[in-house]
Amino acid sequence: MLDIKDTAPEQDFADPIAGDPRNFAAAVNNWVPHDIVLKDAWFPLAHSFAVVDKPARRSVYSQPFYLWRENGVAVAAEFHPNDTDPTDKSDFSDAAGRYPVLEHYGYVWCWFGNPANADPAHLPSIPYLPAEGNLPKHMLGTVRFDCTAPLSLENLIDLTHADFLHADVVGDEKMDKEVVEVFYDSETITMVRRCTNKSVAPIMKWFGGVKSDVQQVRQVIRIYLRSHAAIAYGRFSPGDNVQLFHPCVPETRDRTRLDYAMNTSNVKKSNLFRYLMPKASYKVSRQDSTMTSPQSPRYMNPETRKDLHSPLDEAGQKYRVLMTALAERQARGDFAYRDNVSADCSEIIGYDGK
């Protein structure tokens, strides 16, 4: 699984979404997320505060990553420093067993793939996380999902589920109008959902000081495909904006680790919402898990029966097709980034710095 073939990056690349609709449908319906292992990507393996002098263990697709600090600088290695008999070193680390590491946005990012291709230019842009991190700990947390990472992301990018599964936190499906738009390139997919006069999220009603019964909502989910990392940005009026970074690290092909950062520094210090909203992840993630956990084994092998779709599934379908296209490209030995993931995406997600 972990071999590196690095050949001919310059091959023809056809937009898998704009092409023949039959190919699109086939890719949507042949979706076996457990079979997709993408390489050459930065993964946010730990919050900066979690990396200390004593090594912490993480994994990406079962590949071991030990993280610790040497003179304050984060390092990542394939073997524990106390491992006296390290054997079977992979091609993912250098001769000394070290991986490429970056520290940014309050995370320690490690490169999974060919170390020669590690480049800070492939680090996802997250406009509302301070570059140096340093968010207070109450805005950070870890939750886990008993499912394959792409299912967690497919769950996230399809927000109609929130009206049913998370109704008690974010409000139900009652609204006047819902418009979903999807933008993509070869490395990212961005979904924008606009809801007119939607039932107010209970959490905002009870703790966020929102008095009205309905609110105007604009939610953006942007996924960095290779890094399995997502931005979840919500603008609510009335109400405070929600700035969540939601990385889904595939620790194994069937288990996902989410070290989240919910930056609520935009919310007034006197407002309870600032402290409670980040904690909502514990509840929301358990609700998601009730569905994604039983779903996961049902996506482990090819299925002869096609999933049924509605027009609201556009984003999820395109996510499947883009992931499949990347996997196919990598299978042909093409690991190049064709689009820049580190360019500031504020405009794309509609973030104005407030």
Next chain:
Amino acid sequence: MTEDVWWAVARSEEVTGDKPINIDIGDQPVVLWRDKDGFVRALEDRCPHRRAPLSLGCVLASGAIQCGYHGWTYDGESGRLVDIPNLKGEQKYPPIYRAVPFAVSEGGGFVRICLNAKAAAPVSPTTETLPLSGTENVSLSHEHLIAALFDDPALVIAIKGVHYTPYLMSELAEQNGKLVLERSCQWKSPHWPAPFSSDFPITLRIGTDPVTGETDLLLRDNAFNTLLSATVAPVPAARGVTQVRWRAKLGSTRPGLMAKMLGFGTPFRILPSVNGAALRTLKPSASIHAAALREEIRSHQAAAHNVAA
């Protein structure tokens, strides 16, 4: 597992309109609920949208089931999609938009389903609803559970105060399409050991469906009073577990102290776990004949079918 078999997968009281329940027949997960007219509905417990279990959803006032993930709503009888709440306005969905429906029949306090939605209703569903009932998940496969019932019922069922002897009044034989045997029993009160007893006070008659293993039990004394009757319905569930539903009734005439005592506490139980040491060394006796008898019954039925056709 043939498609046209009817399995007693629930007791009537377990299926309500409040919350759907999940059962399985082998590897086939099934969701059950009761609609607004009181009919039990059964669909594959897998939403065709994103494969979430429908049993995690809810029953709407209309009697339809709504998936808990994105709210797709299905009609219980046909399995057809009737609503996607987020798609505002009236929608028409093509017929392939549906969950797989199964046939349902309810009678005698049991809900039976057949994986073939077009199957004809079962021939003779029990009509009387026996008042005592229970459900147990037994960590023993369907096949082995039935074999143990034939060879030593003590490993799988407990009837209050009853000790099963190894001696049969009649060996396993075919009777009206069922596998029937009658076993001599003793009360668990001071008595001669079974090998030295000339007569036994009670017998347990077992009549088992050759395919489903659904079994009628009859405990009688030597004056031919029925002390207890019961129906035990084992269904092969996931991971080799057998889900057992049972219903029972005490006889009205129960002479003698031990027979009277049956009416206090718990007269009948299915054991949730099996004594592995005892099971491993259990000598196969009646169960040895079962395979041959099942084959015989099958060929009789096939012949009868051919004559009819």
